[in-house]
Amino acid sequence: MTDRSGVTVIGLGPMGRALAGAFVRAGLRTTVWNRTPGRDGELVELGAVRAGTPEEAAAVSGLTVVCVVDQEAADSVLRREAVTGALKGRTVVNLSASTPAKSRAAAAWASGHGVRYLDGAIMTPIGTIGTPDAVFLHSGPKDLYQEHLPVLEALGGAHTHLGEDPGRAAAYEIALLDVFWTAMAGYAHALAVARAEGITARELAPFATGIGAILPPIFEELAAGVDGGDYSGESNPITSAASSMAHIIETSEGHGIEAGVMRAAEGLARRVIGTGHGADGFIRVTDLLRRPGGRAEAAVR
């Protein structure tokens, strides 16, 4: 029997379990399924209903939320004939990490099989789920989003519909994770260099936090300029940035610590300077990277 007000969660990794837990706590009839059995013990104790198969899970609710490792994993469940059949006329909100192209392909597949489909991305860690701090991005048909928003709001946080293009949530996700992982690569490298200089991670942490706090206002300030093609570097020219990066590389390699990430960043800065834009800010690199042929040029160097 289908419970149109109920919700199914497919995928019970740490994030899937957090989502399902939030649905149960919000009082929704929540059915769960995971490829590997045994991950649903606490959820069932909390009140979730265990499904024996993904098609059974899909058939009992009007809305199925998928949260597995990636799009390929989601496809491997959704494209099973019995699951696709059970989902016909029902809605899937796929919150698994993906790429814009794969999300668009999944939406086209769903549309061809009578499955109503929204793509989404979760931009905050599991501890935020069910709290005001969670951030969810969605894309796909707006009416479908509005129809299911009341249930999705049980997950807490802010939900933003980014547009009808089903790849748009994944596009934001990719850009935001680019910021995140590049910062994490920098932090991991910074800790290695600091350790070589006898500074513990604990000692560095408050100062690293201070550096992190400088970034948000810089993002805001640069956004308007970049959209308008203004890369002004009046207060911090890219020549100065390249010099600072060279110090990091020298210190790092002096300790025998590889500095590949910083070498890549410094290389981009030097190329900008080489094209006569040394008075611009570091963000001029954005323009260099998006030029047609920019990638080929990078590969040649």
Ligand code: NDP
């Ligand atoms: P994982 O990314 O490790 O995903 C684990 C889940 O994927 C498990 O349910 C696993 O099933 C399932 N899975 C993997 N391969 C397959 C497959 N081929 N077929 C079916 N199921 C498969 O853990 P999370 O739960 O943390 O993440 C889920 C999604 O949420 C990911 O896309 C992640 O990027 C995203 N996310 C996670 C955050 C976090 O803080 N954890 C934060 C923001 C987003 P099984 O148990 O059988 O292996």
